Amino acid sequence: MTTAGLRAARAVAWSVLPAELVLVVCLVAGVRVPAPVLSGAEALVAAVLVLDASVLWRLYAARRRAGTGRRAALRWAVGALVPVALRRLVVHEFRALHSLGLWVLRRRHRVAEGALPVPYTAPQTGVMYTFAFVSVLETVVLALVIPWPLVHAILLVVGVYGVVVVLAIHAACVTRPHLVGADGSLRLRYGALFDLRVPASVIASARADRRFPGGGPVRVDEDGALDLVVGGWTTVTVELTEPVEFVRPLGRRGSARTLRFNADEPRAAVAALATPAPPLTSSPPPSPAPPLTPERTAPSSTPDPPA
Structure with a gap:
């Protein structure tokens, strides 16, 4: 697989998938999409999926021929096809949404026993809540002003998702504080x-x-x-x-x-x-007491018989 072909597969994939996302949003919102547009979009997405699957299989097969295990070969193929920055952004989105659930449940993410949580969100809390409020206000205003159903549906979904993302980013910071371990x-x-x-x-x-x-x-x-x-x-x-x-x-x-x-x-x-916390060690058992022995005393004298 040449470098140029790999770059072309990446470019085609990540330019078509956002368009497919917009189409799905319209269908969920009840917007009527012309049949030719829907058929053409689905055919284009199917072609892109076939292209990406072909590229992924070639990369996987090349690593397998080199002696790499199945799981490692698949991980390498996905890493070669999907850019690092995009992979990390997708992972961050899922982790942030997971943090939103932890935040609602008032839990923290992986705080070991004995560790000191060090929160750091105080300077940004007001800013994040302001962003969320502005996003909600903007979504409501656009819903009242824009008359076109298609644009209205797209902006509504984008606005709601924007509010969720802002809250999720803040929740990720709240539930993932700095940590000072018990060992320092x-x-x-x-x-x-x-x-x-x-x-x-x-x-x-x-x-x-x-x-x-x-x-x-x-x-x-x-x-x-x-x-x-x-x-x-x-x-x-x-x-x-x-x-x-x-x-x-x-x-x-x-x-x-x-x-x-x-x-x-x-x-x-x-x-x-x-001053890290001292390690927890069990105290040594007390030494056994010496055995009790009868005390040695001088023999008592026998009194003389009476005369």
């Missing part, structure tokens, strides 16, 4: 987009340090420090003894020796990093 390790997260585990052995120091780096939520500055920005600032700086590798939200890799992140209570996070 650190796990930095930003919703379902970013996850970095830092072992305790490479943490040199931690301090409360408010900075205003700006930019996106995950960025690397000119000094090579990793910033997890929430609300435009960070509040904790962690220095490491050696760089740690991380994966950005869209799949790019990097490394950093300085980590800066936001915490709603930075002093508590710094204190937990500075």
Whole structure:
């Protein structure tokens, strides 16, 4: 399979599937779609699926001939056909929607026993709720203004989905806080987009340090420090003894020796990093008491008989 053919398959697939999604939305909303348009769209989608299946089979067969196992070959073929950024975005969507359910149930995602959750959502909570309110207001206004059923149905579905996505992104951040492990390790997260585990052995120091780096939520500055920005600032700086590798939200890799992140209570996070909880060890059994032995005393004298 040539590189040009693989790129063509990717381009065709991801240009036709959004059009199919719009068509499905129209059908669900009850919009009458002309029969020739519906038949042509379905034929085009079927052709694209056949093309992608053919490309996927060729990639899979090539890996199998090279001696790769079935599961590994299928994973490699899907990875070669679907771009990394798109795969990560799709996974993020599912994780965010799952987080919405956790949020409703007031649960958190994988907080180990003995770990200290470090929330970081306070600076963005008001902004996210404002976005959700504006999305709802926009959806209602467009529903009242636009008279065309097709456009109205599309915008209605897009608006409702936008509200759900905004709430799901915020829910992912609430249910996935930073974690300071009982052993002093650190796990930095930003919703379902970013996850970095830092072992305790490479943490040199931690301090409360408010900075205003700006930019996106995950960025690397000119000094090579990793910033997890929430609300435009960070509040904790962690220095490491050696760089740690991380994966950005869209799949790019990097490394950093300085980590800066936001915490709603930075002093508590710094204190937990500075004094990890001692390991739980069972106390040794008490030593047995020495056996009781009769006390040795001098023999008592026998009194003389009376005269």
